Each structure stands twice: as C-alpha cells, then as structure tokens.
Amino acid sequence: PLVLGIETSCDDTGAAVVDDHGNVVGDALNSQTKTHVELGGIIPPIARDLHQKNIDSVVTQALELAIVNLQDLDAIAVTVKPGLALSLRVGLQHAKMLAQQSGLPLIPIHHMEAHALTTRMIERVDFPFLVLLASGGHCLLAVARDVSDFLLLGTGLDDSPGDAFDKTARQLKLKNLPECEGLSGGAAIELLAKGGNPRAFPFPQVMTQLPDCHFSFSGVKFAAKKLIEAEEARLNTSPSSVVSSAPDICASFQYAVLHHIARRLQRAFLFCELTNLLPKDKTLVVSGGVASNSYLRSGLQQVCEMNSCNLVCPPPHLCTDNGIMIAWNGMEKLLQGTGCTHDLETLDIEPRCPLGRDISQEVIAAA
Numbered sequence: 121p122l123v124l125g126i127e128t129s130c131d132d133t134g135a136a137v138v139d140d141h142g143n144v145v146g147d148a149l150n151s152q153t154k155t156h157v158e159l160g161g162i163i164p165p166i167a168r169d170l171h172q173k174n175i176d177s178v179v180t181q182a183l184e185l186a187i188v189n190l191q192d193l194d195a196i197a198v199t200v201k202p203g204l205a206l207s208l209r210v211g212l213q214h215a216k217m218l219a220q221q222s223g224l225p226l227i228p229i230h231h232m233e234a235h236a237l238t239t240r241m242i243e244r245v246d247f248p249f250l251v252l253l254a255s256g257g258h259c260l261l262a263v264a265r266d267v268s269d270f271l272l273l274g275t276g277l278d279d280s281p282g283d284a285f286d287k288t289a290r291q292l293k294l295k296n297l298p299e300c301e302g303l304s305g306g307a308a309i310e311l312l313a314k315g316g317n318p319r320a321f322p323f324p325q326v327m328t329q330l331p332d333c334h335f336s337f338s339g340v341k342f343a344a345k346k347l348i349e350a351e352e353a354r355l356n357t358s359p360s361s362v363v364s365s366a367p368d369i370c371a372s373f374q375y376a377v378l379h380h381i382a383r384r385l386q387r388a389f390l391f392c393e394l395t396n397l398l399p400k401d402k403t404l405v406v407s408g409g410v411a412s413n414s415y416l417r418s419g420l421q422q423v424c425e426m427n428s429c430n431l432v433c434p435p436p437h438l439c440t441d442n443g444i445m446i447a448w449n450g451m452e453k454l455l456q457g458t459g460c461t462h463d464l465e466t467l468d469i470e471p472r473c474p475l476g477r478d479i480s481q482e483v484i485a486a487a
C-alpha cells in the first residue's frame with residue numbers, strides 16, 4: 121500500500137508518499153522558516169497565505185517524485201490537530217479536495233502522535249516506549265502504548281522550548297551573522313554554542329521542588345533576555361551587533377535547557393519503574409525540532425545510560441515538521457485497519473488537542 125501525507129499545522133508545507141515498509145517514495149517540503157525569522161515570529165495569516173500559495177505544488181511534487189497518480193494510492197493522511205487553525209485548515213481543505221477527486225479515504229492525524237512514531241519507519245521500536253517531544257510548540261513526556269494509545273506524563277506549562285530558543289536567538293540578533301543565514305533560532309544557538317563554555321553563566325534552575333514531569337521554559341527565556349541585556353551594556357555592544365560573549369551565552373542557555381529536561385526525564389523513569397509501565401529493556405524516543413539538537417541528545421544519552429535505557433533519535437530532518445511523518449502515521453493506522461474515513465463533511469480541525477490520556481496527576485501522587 122501507499123499513503124500520501126499532508127502537513128500544514130504550523131509553518132511548513134509538507135507532502136510525502138510512503139509505502140508499508142517505511143520507504144519514502146516521494147517527499148516535498150516548503151519551509152517558511154526564513155520568512156518568519158525575518159518577521160520575528162510566526163504571523164498566522166501570513167503562514168496561511170504561504171501554505172495556500174504552495175500546497176498544490178508541494179503535493180504535486182511529492183506525487184511526481186513518487187511517480188504515482190492519486191489512483192495508485194490507498195489513502196490520504198492529513199494533520200488535523202493540534203496546530204494553528206488558519207494553517208491546519210489549508211491542509212485539510214486540500215486533502216478533502218483530493219479525496220473528492222479520487223474517492224480515496226482520508227486519515228486524520230494528530231501531529232504530536234506522528235512526531236512520536238516517525239522513528240518506527242526506520243527502525244524497529246516496539247510498544248510500549250517512553251517518548252520525549254521537544255519542539256516549536258510543545259514539550260511533553262508520554263508513554264506510547266500503541267499507534268493510537270498514549271499516556272501523557274507531563275507537558276509544558278508555559279513557553280515551548282523552541283520558543284525559548286527562537287526568542288533568545290532573536291535577542292542575540294544571530295540572524296545578522298553570515299554563518300546563521302537561513303538557520304532556525306535553535307540551530308543558530310546550537311552552532312554558536314559549539315564555541316562557548318556551558319558553565320560561563322549561571323542560569324536559575326526551574327521547578328526543582330516539584331515532583332512532576334511538567335516543563336517550564338519561560339524562566340530560562342527570561343534569564344537569557346536579562347543576561348543578554350547586561351552583557352550588551354557591559355561590553356558596550358552597538359545596537360545591530362552580536363555581543364562578543366554570545367557563544368558562552370548560547371552554551372550556558374543550552375546547558376540550562378538540558379538540565380531541566382534531564383531532571384524531568386529522570387522523574388519519568390522513576391514513575392515508569394514504580395508503575396511497571398515500561399519493559400525491562402526500555403526505550404526512549406526523542407523527537408521534535410529542539411530534540412534534533414546534538415548537544416541535548418548527548419546529554420540525554422547520559423541520562424538514559426544511568427537508567428539502562430536505549431535512546432532512539434530519528435535523523436534531524438525527520439524531527440522537524442514534514443509530510444513523511446504524517447504519511448507514515450497514516451500508514452500505521454491503515455495497516456491496523458483504523459482511522460480511515462469517507463465522511464468529509466464532519467471531519468474538522470482541532471487546534472487544541474492534548475496527546476493521549478493525561479496521567480500527570482498520578483505522577484504527582486506517586487512521588
């Protein structure tokens with residue numbers, strides 16, 4: 121079987137065709153990152169307009185690369201939740217139009233479930249496993265028990281880690297550096313941090329007293345803002361220049377983010393051991409745009425080693441948004457015989473939709 125996947129939940133227009141062995145037979149992506157970095161953040165109507173402008177050519181390109189017509193497919197998977205309403209709508213409308221044209225069933229996809237399960241298309245990871253998603257809109261820890269069965273251990277209480285990376289990069293004016301041309305805020309910080317000292321600046325530790333798996337990044341984001349202002353004043357930096365201590369700031373910021381995530385992960389391991397939610401030879405899957413950061417990955421690898429856990433990270437291009445993960449999630453549902461619908465009328469978007477069943481209160485109670 122072949123499934124076409126369509127992704128427009130945020131700022132990337134993606135389409136891909138995958139087969140049941142996890143082969144990507146056609147893939148196309150139009151990223152809006154450059155526009156949004158220039159505008160200083162995602163402006164939903166602009167994201168919608170760019171999706172509208174590009175969706176047809178992205179889908180056509182994916183089909184052409186796959187050398188297939190709509191008639192050769194078995195289903196069309198499309199992200200319907202969660203995400204920006206204006207963006208989600210463009211993808212769903214286009215998918216409905218294609219379904220009407222071809223008579224193919226649609227498979228509605230939860231964007232975060234797709235992030236969590238992408239890795240299964242390239243290597244064997246059996247259920248249940250622990251999953252950490254850190255991205256532009258989310259941070260969460262969950263147990264994946266089946267294709268459509270998740271337990272949510274903890275989630276972000278305020279800003280996402282991606283937002284903390286993006287705003288810090290912006291405050292540092294990293295887009296003015298030639299080497300950061302075209303990079304997302306997170307990727308720019310990772311690049312600069314390579315030449316910095318992670319212990320150069322102390323960051324406040326957040327939520328160290330709370331025995332849960334929730335995340336908070338507004339504290340590190342605010343601390344970074346104050347630190348950059350202080351450094352610019354101390355070093356008398358001109359308004360359009362990047363402060364000379366930027367590598368140390370980036371490295372220290374990354375260290376603070378890693379430290380917070382590592383503590384939450386440790387907490388999740390404890391809870392899962394207590395409740396036998398995971399098998400003895402357990403696996404952690406780490407995905408999402410922020411999780412493509414190799415410094416974070418190597419830090420999380422250490423936490424996994426201490427907990428006899430196997431760490432699995434999809435390659436970075438599969439961590440950020442793309443059509444492939446949507447197509448693959450559709451394929452897994454198709455193979456299970458679930459998820460397909462011909463009822464185009466009632467199928468709608470759900471901009472807010474948590475991943476799975478929330479058991480964060482049980483995590484706190486178990487402490």
Ligand code: ATP
Binds near residue numbers: 254414
């Ligand atoms: P969500 O999936 O939560 O709806 P999203 O899909 O928009 O959000 P992703 O595409 O997964 O998010 O990730 C984008 C975010 O990842 C951006 O905030 C970007 O700065 C960040 N990011 C990308 N590369 C890196 C990196 N190497 N280090 C840290 N952050 C990164």
Ligand code: FE
Binds near residue numbers: 231235255256440
């Ligand atoms: Fe995403």
